[in-house]
């Protein structure tokens with residue numbers, strides 16, 4: 001087993017992790033970002049980001065790569081590894097392990113972000129990857145010329161539906177309530193598309209089929225009525241955008257978890273454990289966006305600096 005040490009370890013290479021890395025490296029700390037996948041985090045699954053200052057419109061993958069490039073130019077390192085365990089040692093330092101490698105640091109910034117929540121209907125797990133998807137950019141192309149249902153009424157659902165409207169023949173938004181939660185400008189842009197329609201006050205409660213989905217059961221949330229529509233197998237897709245769930249499993253014993261599933265921090269991003277900070281979507285917070293994740297990362301790194309330098 002080999003072991004390396006850093007002043008600050010940053011678990012997660014999304015907007016929060018790389019912003020923390022820029023601030024940590026520029027303050028003279030040795031900093032490593034641990035990332036299991038493509039640098040950039042969740043934004044790499046979206047086609048376009050239009051609300052991050054300085055970029056009128058940029059693809060998520062490109063913005064993520066710019067974050068990585070910036071952090072590495074400042075002197076931070078990316079360690080491409082899936083971290084399997086997080087421990088606080090008797091000395092108070094943190095140890096991250098991945099396979100036969102381990103890494104130690106006096107401070108740790110948790111920036112593991114969030115993953116999509118499932119909608120919870122019958123058959124959702126069974127047909128995942130066979131008609132059910134959580135990422136329009138990743139899977140949209142499989143539905144070229146087909147009908148897709150998009151579950152969700154928030155910003156991400158609308159933006160992803162807009163992307164899908166350029167590929168699919170028809171997009172039906174399935175919105176649980178009688179209105180969208182997304183900003184009006186985003187909704188207006190979506191509803192201008194001729195192939196987009198909305199089923200308000202509607203939920204999907206079950207899907208079934210053979211290899212692919214052939215039946216979808218809906219519930220009208222106002223009347224309680226349930227009805228099933230039939231489709232040719234493989235002719236439809238269902239994209240779920242039902243919010244996200246903070247990724248806390250590796251360190252839930254070291255932090256306090258709030259009702260929304262996120263890590264509780266103070267304004268300096270400190271958790272209840274000394275030297276342990278959290279930033280971005282993994283935190284309990286009101287607005288989970290790139291800009292708030294980046295801001296959290298900057299604050300967490302500044303707090304980590306003061307912790308390391310005493």
Ligand SMILES: Cc1cc2nc3c(=O)[nH]c(=O)nc-3n(C[C@H](O)[C@H](O)[C@H](O)COP(=O)(O)OP(=O)(O)OC[C@H]3O[C@@H](n4cnc5c(N)ncnc54)[C@H](O)[C@@H]3O)c2cc1C
Pocket residue numbers: 011012013014015016017034035036037038039040041042043045046048049050051052081082083084111112113114115156159160247250279280281282288289290291293
């Ligand atoms: C479809 C979609 C569209 C969106 N559109 C927008 C938008 O237009 N504008 C906007 O501002 N925001 C948007 N968001 C929200 C935005 O992506 C998030 O708020 C932001 O990415 C949060 O950043 P983060 O760094 O906290 O976490 P994440 O981006 O989730 O990054 C966390 C990283 O940690 C890594 N990680 C987790 N566990 C481990 C481990 N054990 N080992 C190694 N690595 C690990 C993950 O692989 C991931 O890369 C969108 C999100 C989605 C899903």
